Amino acid sequence: MTRLVQDLTAPDAARRIADALIERRISVGVLVNNAGFGTCGRFEEIDARREHDQLMVNVVALVDLTHALLPGMLAQGSGAVLNVGSTAGYQPGPYFAAYSAAKTFVLNFSLALHQEYRGRGIRVTAVCPGPVETAFFETLGTRRAAIGSFTTPERVVRAALRALAAGRAYVTPGLGNALSAQLTPRRPRTLVAAIAKRVTRGVLVPDTDHAAPAPERTAA
Template sequence: MNIQGKWSLVTGASSGIGEQFAIQLAKQGSHLVLVARSKNKLDDLAAELERSYNIKVEVIAMDLTEASAPRELFQQCQLLKLEIELLVNNAGFATHGMFEQISGQRQHEEIMLNVAAVVNMTHLFLPDMLRRSSGTVINVSSTAGFQPLPYMAVYGATKAFVLSFTDALWWENRDRGVQFFALCPGSTDTDFFTVVGTDEASVGKKATPQQVVETALRSLAKKKIYTIPGSQNYLGAQLSRFVTRKLSLRIVGNMLRPK
């Protein structure tokens, strides 16, 4: 993947894994479209990256939980005449607790961001990549995508969707010049758990966003379909292959049970 002088679009770019994607891609000479709700954070990051790496950065502040947002974002890129070579669907969040006690509106927004936005963004930007026979789509899933998560039921289901969706599109496009790749991190040292509102959702040692993104880009260069950064995370993701479904649910449920 040669992205020097080409445009990459990163959602959820204001912090954590998204911010680190922006930094690592800028180091490779990619121009950037940075997307998140927080314009001030994006502006600060854009200024730093332009100054440090002599690249162009476009900032688009947008809430991707809104149904119309992906198309509005795509149209803005068209107006700016930007050809997106690399799309990183990173934006997402989780909820934690008993399903019926969590705000229905909040869980709806979780589905819109984690699932609908990923599907719609991919559907909008993929045709141009196919016309050029060149492009890459990175979808950020999670180790949560490998088994159901009691007390994080919607989050686990959304990340399972992202992983399945990405695998399927990898197969459809494997001979068409467009690469699909799923990044499946475990617990990572980001604002994720602050947004969730609890640290009980953190399992195992937290990786840094830099470690996660560096692993992702190395795996992508090796033409892998997906990667799980960290050996402990990889083993944990295989749990359901070696124990019964009920036992897997018991183990994960005990880990994530609200205090």
């Protein structure tokens, strides 16, 4: 197995990965854009650098990697892109403003590419989970950000792979999450944002038990 380590906050991260793959003569059949982390709190109190990095990983690297690897899939006549969104992307997220907007981007980007590549041998699917038992909330610094009940990474992966195999544009694992995802867009946007604020303002309460420093990385 080949392992490439790359800090996806770097502007040229996708290019470096693509170059390394070419050098090692590796063609990619399935791109899983999973890397990501969240930011939350009052917008003015969120570290601007951390927010910038969040957007670099969750949005810019995802687009850049897709740009870098999708042409090779087209040349092979088949391939798949699985993007990891979030239920946070189904509505505006007060106190998660940039993270939830990033996940809205992931969903809409995926839905658009799904349409573009239908019938051209490339599947594009977004998986949009609710809370999952991973290191996500430790990195975020609070479990109060978890809206809804937790599921396991295995369940999310199974749902994602089933959706990809079935050629679905997106999937929301968990019945409660899926229902909420279907109902949210049918309400006025400003009302949705106001309701979301009532749900998400819990993150403003300090949760020092789970505060964690940003991880250090070494670029490949």
